[in-house]
Every structure is written in C-alpha cells, then in structure tokens.
Amino acid sequence: MPPWQTVYTISPSPDSTLALEISKTGLMRRKKHMLFFENFIGELAFVHEHPEASRLSLSIDAGSVTCRDRWLKPKQRQMVTRYAREEALAADRHPEIRFTSTRISAKPLRGFVVEGALNVRGTNRNVRVNVVINPMKRGRFQIDGDSTLLLSDFGIKPPSMLMGLVGTHDEALLRLLLWAAEPGGTEA
Secondary structure, eight states: OOOTTEEEEEETTTEOOOOOOOEEEEEETTTTEEEEEEEEEEEEEEEOOGGGGGGEEEEEEEGGGOOOOSSHHHHHHHHHHHIIIIIOTTTTTTTEEEEEEEEEEOOOSSSSSEEEEEEETTTEEEEEEEEEEOOSSEEEEEEEEEEEEEEEGTTTOOOOOOTTEEEEEEEEEEEEEEEEOTTTTOOO
C-alpha cells in the first residue's frame, strides 16, 4: 500500500443506512417499500492527494435484508422481508451482494461518481453511484450516496398481486449513508 493511501473500514453502525427504496404501482402507487441491509463490510482505500485514485468495495449479506415499512402490519413486513430474501435476492443460493469500484471521477460541483461492478444473484452489472465523501473527526469519513437500479437487470421480477392491480416498479433507488473508520479509529 503506498504511503499516501489509507484503507478505511466500513461496517454497520447505528448511524449507517444501506437500503433500497422501491415504489409501489397500481392501487398502492403512493407507497414505497424500504428494504434495509443490516450486515455488510467494506473498504475505502482513500488517496488523500488524489481522491479520484481511491477505491471503494462493499460486501453485503443478502440474507440480512429486512423490511421496515411502518405503513405495513408486522406480519406484512415479515412477508415482504421473506419475499425479498428468498425470492428476489435468492439469498440461500447467492448469499453475497458485492460492489467493487473501477473508476471514481469528480463531479463539477460536489462529490464523485463512483463507477463499478455490482453483483446481485450472480449477475454482474456496471453501475454508477453518486457519492459525497465527507472527512469527519477521529480518522473517519461519512459516505453519502445514491443510485438508480433496475431490478430486472439482475434477474429480479417485480412482484404483482391481485391480477396486477398492486405491484412494484422495476426501478429501485439505492441509498447509502456509511461510515469509514481509519484502522484503530473510533466507530460512528
């Protein structure tokens, strides 16, 4: 590792968010499902003088997905979680969701576009994530980002019920708020 690069560890914390937001269709079109991933680990190899030379990687436990929709009853949340885990993500056959950056470029006003390979259900797709990396105190960074994904790109068929009157869109919004800590640094 070059002396100008520091590898920061990304792990879950009470302040972290790694979630998919999926809008409903039909009769429920004003509602959204929020699916959170509770277990993940990653690294930010940050190059202080040249942030564009940095690298980001994440490994997400597909089985850790959970639905936290407050507008659903507990049993309904369990059903959505089970569907996401067993059907959509097939976590028993594909336990890991993986992202590895291949390119980071500065945006004109603020932040970066992080391009990389996202592997979901054994399917690799190139994605672009809009990211702002904020240095914090005590050797930490806050990574705030989002990306729009198509579920069908990963072989995930959006569910529908009641003869198509209720379902979800193919498009999903990935939202992340992560904390990267320097080795020996204090977690969030």
